[in-house]
Amino acid sequence: MTSRMSRRRLLGHSAGLALGSAHLGRLRAQPVGDERFLVVLTAHGGASITDSFLAVSRQECAAAGGDPSRLVAFDQHPGVVPSGNRYALVRPVPGTPFRATAWRGSVNFGQEIEKAVDLYPFVQKHHRDMLVLTQTVSSVNHDTGQARSVTGAGAFRGRSIQEEMAVRYGASRVLPNVLLTTGSGFVRRGRDVSLDPRFVGEIVPDPLSWPIALGSEGLPLSRDLIRRARSIRDELLEPETSFARTFANSRERERWLRTRQTRQADLESAEVTRKLLLGGTVLGAAPEASRLREVFPTMEEDPVEAQAAMAFLLLKNRFSSSVTLGPNATGITVGSPNDQDFLRQLSLSFDYSHTDHFSGQLWMWDRVLLLADRLIDLLKAEPLDSEGQESMWDRTVMYFATEFGRQRGRPPNALEFTSGHALNNGVLMMSPLLRGNQVVGGVDPARIETYGPDSQSHYSEVHAYATLLGALDVDTSGSGLPDMSALVRG
Amino acid sequence: MFRDSRPSWIKGRLTAVVAVVLAVGCSAEADLSQSGGTGRSVPGDEADLGPVDAAQPGDQTALVSELKSKSGRRYVNSLAAALDLPAQTLCRELGELDCLDVHGISLQEVEPRFLRVQSPINGLVTGAVALDRIAILSCDRHVRNQGGPPTDDTFQRREAIDSWARRLLRRDATELEQEKLEALYEELQGESDETQWSTAVCFIFATLTESFLY
Numbered sequence: 001m002t003s004r005m006s007r008r009r010l011l012g013h014s015a016g017l018a019l020g021s022a023h024l025g026r027l028r029a030q031p032v033g034d035e036r037f038l039v040v041l042t043a044h045g046g047a048s049i050t051d052s053f054l055a056v057s058r059q060e061c062a063a064a065g066g067d068p069s070r071l072v073a074f075d076q077h078p079g080v081v082p083s084g085n086r087y088a089l090v091r092p093v094p095g096t097p098f099r100a101t102a103w104r105g106s107v108n109f110g111q112e113i114e115k116a117v118d119l120y121p122f123v124q125k126h127h128r129d130m131l132v133l134t135q136t137v138s139s140v141n142h143d144t145g146q147a148r149s150v151t152g153a154g155a156f157r158g159r160s161i162q163e164e165m166a167v168r169y170g171a172s173r174v175l176p177n178v179l180l181t182t183g184s185g186f187v188r189r190g191r192d193v194s195l196d197p198r199f200v201g202e203i204v205p206d207p208l209s210w211p212i213a214l215g216s217e218g219l220p221l222s223r224d225l226i227r228r229a230r231s232i233r234d235e236l237l238e239p240e241t242s243f244a245r246t247f248a249n250s251r252e253r254e255r256w257l258r259t260r261q262t263r264q265a266d267l268e269s270a271e272v273t274r275k276l277l278l279g280g281t282v283l284g285a286a287p288e289a290s291r292l293r294e295v296f297p298t299m300e301e302d303p304v305e306a307q308a309a310m311a312f313l314l315l316k317n318r319f320s321s322s323v324t325l326g327p328n329a330t331g332i333t334v335g336s337p338n339d340q341d342f343l344r345q346l347s348l349s350f351d352y353s354h355t356d357h358f359s360g361q362l363w364m365w366d367r368v369l370l371l372a373d374r375l376i377d378l379l380k381a382e383p384l385d386s387e388g389q390e391s392m393w394d395r396t397v398m399y400f401a402t403e404f405g406r407q408r409g410r411p412p413n414a415l416e417f418t419s420g421h422a423l424n425n426g427v428l429m430m431s432p433l434l435r436g437n438q439v440v441g442g443v444d445p446a447r448i449e450t451y452g453p454d455s456q457s458h459y460s461e462v463h464a465y466a467t468l469l470g471a472l473d474v475d476t477s478g479s480g481l482p483d484m485s486a487l488v489r490g
Numbered sequence: 491m492f493r494d495s496r497p498s499w500i501k502g503r504l505t506a507v508v509a510v511v512l513a514v515g516c517s518a519e520a521d522l523s524q525s526g527g528t529g530r531s532v533p534g535d536e537a538d539l540g541p542v543d544a545a546q547p548g549d550q551t552a553l554v555s556e557l558k559s560k561s562g563r564r565y566v567n568s569l570a571a572a573l574d575l576p577a578q579t580l581c582r583e584l585g586e587l588d589c590l591d592v593h594g595i596s597l598q599e600v601e602p603r604f605l606r607v608q609s610p611i612n613g614l615v616t617g618a619v620a621l622d623r624i625a626i627l628s629c630d631r632h633v634r635n636q637g638g639p640p641t642d643d644t645f646q647r648r649e650a651i652d653s654w655a656r657r658l659l660r661r662d663a664t665e666l667e668q669e670k671l672e673a674l675y676e677e678l679q680g681e682s683d684e685t686q687w688s689t690a691v692c693f694i695f696a697t698l699t700e701s702f703l704y
Contacts, residue, residue, distance in 0.1 A: 175615070182595075183606020203611055205595040209583070212623075213593055213616040218584050219623060220630040221689060225682065228674065229690040230622070233697060236670050242549060243700035250555035253699050255613065263615045264622075282584050330604050 035384070036395050036433070036472045037315050038165040039375065040150065042186045042326030043368050043402040045142070045351030048072075049426030049450065050408065051361040052119060053098040053132050055090040056445045066446035069412045072357065072419070073448060074101055085114075086415050088358050093120060096127040097439040103362035105415070107352075109333075113343045115359075117366040122373060127437050129376075129430045131487060133467060134441030134450035136458040137404050140421035142351070145403025146185025149427075152465025156479045158191030161399065161468050162322040166199035168474045169321035174266045177201045178314055180307035180325040186401050187324055197255070198263065201324070206303065207310035208278055215273035217283050234260060275317050278309055286313060295374050301334045302344050308371050312378045315392065326368060353406050357419040361406070372398060372430070397431040397471045399464075408448045424449045427464050433471040435487050557703040559617075561610060562590050562597030565702050566624060572657045572696075573632040581627045589627065593620035622697055629692035638688030647675055651691060658695040 050056065050072065057076045058068035066073070077091035082102065089102040100120035106112040123130070138153055139145040150160040159167070162177045170176025179187040179201040189200055204210045212218065216226050234257070238244055247253050278292060278299065279285035292312065296305035307325035314320035331347030346352040346363055353360030379393035405425025410417040426441065441452045441459060452458040467484040469476050560568065566589065570577035581589035595601060596617045598610035639650035651671050655663040663671070671694070675687050695701065 183602075183608070197613060200613065202614055202616065203595060203607075205601070205605055205607070206592075209587060209592045210616070212583055212587075213596055213620050215619065216623075219626050221626055221686060221693070222682070225678070225686060225690055226622070226626070226693075228677070229694050232670050232674060233694045237667055237694065238698055240664070240666050241698060241700060243698070243703075245549050246552050247555045247557055247699075247703070248551050250552075250557040250703070252557045252559060253555075253703055256559070256618065256699055256703070259615055259618045264618045267615065267619065328606050330606065 034169075034473075036165070036169055036321070036397065037379075037392060038162065038322040038468075038472060039311060039315075039396060039398040040162060040186065040322070040324040040326075041368055041372055041398060041400050042146075042181050042184060042324065042328070043350055043364070043400050044146070044184055044186070044327045044329060045349040045360070045364070045402075046145075046353065046404045046406055046421055046425075047350045047365065047368070047400065047402040048353075048361055048406040048422075049132060049134070049428070050405065050443065050448050051358070052101055052365050053123065053130070053428065054134070054426055054439065054443045054450060055099045055101045056443060056448050057090050060445040061448065064444070064446035066448070070409060071448050072406075072408045072410055077102055088362075088415060091120065093123045093127060096123060096130075096437055098123050098127060098130065098132070100124075101362060101365075103358050105356075105359050105362075107343060107346065107356070107359050107363070109337070109343050111337060113337070115343075115363055115366075117362045119362075119365060119369065122369045125373070126376065126430060129432055129434070129436045130438075131429050131431075131434045131436050131467075132426050132439045133429065133459055133464050133487075134426040134439070134443075134452055135460055135464060136424045136450070136452075137461050138423070140404050140423060142403055143185040143188070145421075146401070147188045148185075148461045149401045149403055149464070150186055151190055152462040152481070153460065154191060155462040155465055156469070156476060156481055159195060160188075160190040160201075161465060161472075162201055162324055163190050163192070163195055163199050164469060164474050165322040165472055166201075167196070168472065170199055173319055173321055174263070174270045174272060175202050175314065175319045177322045178204060178311075178320045178324070180204045180207060180310055180323060181304075181328055183328045183330075185403070186326075204307075204310065207306040208280055208300070210310070211273045211276040211278075212281070212283070214267050214276065215271070216268060217273045218281075230260070270319070272317075272319060276310065276313050276319070278306065278313075288313060288316070292378075295378060298334045298344075302332055304332065304345065304367075304371060308375050312375060315379070315396075316382055326371070327364065350402070353419045355418060356416050357406065357410070358415065360419075368400065372400075376430070394432045397429065397433055397468060399468055400428040400430075402427060424458075426450050429464070429468065429471075431471055433489055434467070435489055438487070440487065559598065559612065560702045560704065562594045562599045562620070562624075565597065565621065566590060566628075568701075569625070569628045569658075569696060573628060573692075575628070575632055575635065580631060581624050583623070583627070589620075589624050593624060596620040597624075621702060622693070625693045625696040626689065629689045629696060632692065633685050633688045638685060638692075641675070641684050641688065644672070647672060650688070654688075654691050654695050658692065658701055659698065 055074050058073045061068040061073040074088050074090035077089040087104050090099050093100050100123045102118040104116040106114045166176035176199050216223050275286050277283055277285045279289045292309040296309045299306040299309055311323040311325050314323050327345050327349040329348050332345035333342055334344045335342055345367055350360055350364045379396055380391045382392040384390040384392055405422045406419040407422045441450055443450050463482055466481040467487050470484050470488040567577050570580045583589050583592045596614045597620055598612055600607050602608045639653050640646045641650050651663045651668055671691050678687050
């Protein structure tokens, strides 16, 4: 089966055709009723689903004929605050198909840094919007796996999910596709060379200073004089230079001129800088900055917190349709070693599992879920429109992109061990637009391996990609993508 | 010696292409000594490029236009050399941040250590804004530090415009540039001081595409 064009999409398509003749390549308004937002949260390094929401207890593993001492099976959670300095526990979350793991351990960072993690409160709070899709992916190479996780392994035109989102909803946005995290395959450009450059991801090196590069604020010339000088340069002088005539066919020169005349002008007229400043500069701050600093109090030192705050502002101000944020391979510390939560992000992120499996997985699951929780709360508190019937979260899809899972073996009963990359895994996506509180597929407790719609078949990257496009109401007719519409709310 | 095993028809075409390139090159050189010219045909047995307007060598449209943008650091270095200022302190954003720290990635710099950006990223929209900001901040610094050239009368302003063009573009200003920038001066009379005009002229020359594409 392949996906079909929905009625709403068809109407939107017709309207788009009608608008086409009047569309001059500049921004046009997106009807509020048609809005969607995409948040890609990068779980860099291989976030294992069997160490989080599909974890297996020792008892379950043994009952199914497996050897829990040699597999990554968890002890049963006692239901009360666990005792001991080292543990790895799992418990079911009532009313949900999910499990929640808890872990306590330490990481050596010059000195032992202790941490205790429990995923239970997150699942309890958000299970209605959580959908886990099991999958067996096609690469255990980080960069390749990351790119495939956002392109469905090149399933549809070679575009990333962020690019598809930007094409579908980004025509009215000044920065349709913003990549707040850097240095991974999750933010690599897709393979569609025909993609309009407006929809290619805009990289943000530092969310705190980036807004400066979006306008003319803080310069020693008045905005009016800059505007006049640009006008003389672009309209009167540039076309008449000998250089311009000599290199009239240069695509690079044409790209610069087009960017100046359209996108730069759009950014400045939308006053993007003023609305995105998170504070800390002489230019002041956006109206929401103080609230965001309460939610993300260490954003000055923790760039991923700053990314989350910026992601919210980009979506709230309707500057973007798609935002990508989250850990890359860089470790992050905040404050001094004796401070609570000093070691904020492990070096290599989830891939720290090569050094110690449980700390790599549970430390980082806690990290990304905490970010997600705060961002979801912000979006829930933001009305979609003046009627206030829906929140922005009601139209948001959050995708926890990861490249692969981890190997399930361990030395007998070890709590500290290393794990390699594994194709078998599953992904988490969250949205009121999805039929949540659902696991698609299951886990074989004897091997702690996931399976797809039945025990003999597996979903792959393409199924996650098709599910996301379906929730985002992207037209996939003729694509040959699998029909995952059963997972999308009508 | 390597044996040339290419088919004879390829050898023939290559000979023709080489002949065309040499002919264009020689003609362009010859044109340097001419004050004008008429359309001409480029000879060749298989390819005739048709009439080429060649009033000035620079007026010919290049057959190959594979231009590249200077990276942020190269651009800052070239500005620093043109403005007689040290590159390290040439440009500070909001008076405190190094411009390349803020805008480097937008202008194809890499930062492998923390951002893990290991190869230049071209085509970011922020690159256009970043270039303008670096130019304005650098020009302002030069004008504040060293003062712009004198602009008391038309002659001095004409000299000033030429001097900015020579600094930043290694050429004299064209008549059109003289005319439009003089007009800007007239427009600004009473609105802002002359240093603003100097900074604006510097900014315009520093951000013409010929200043950062190569």
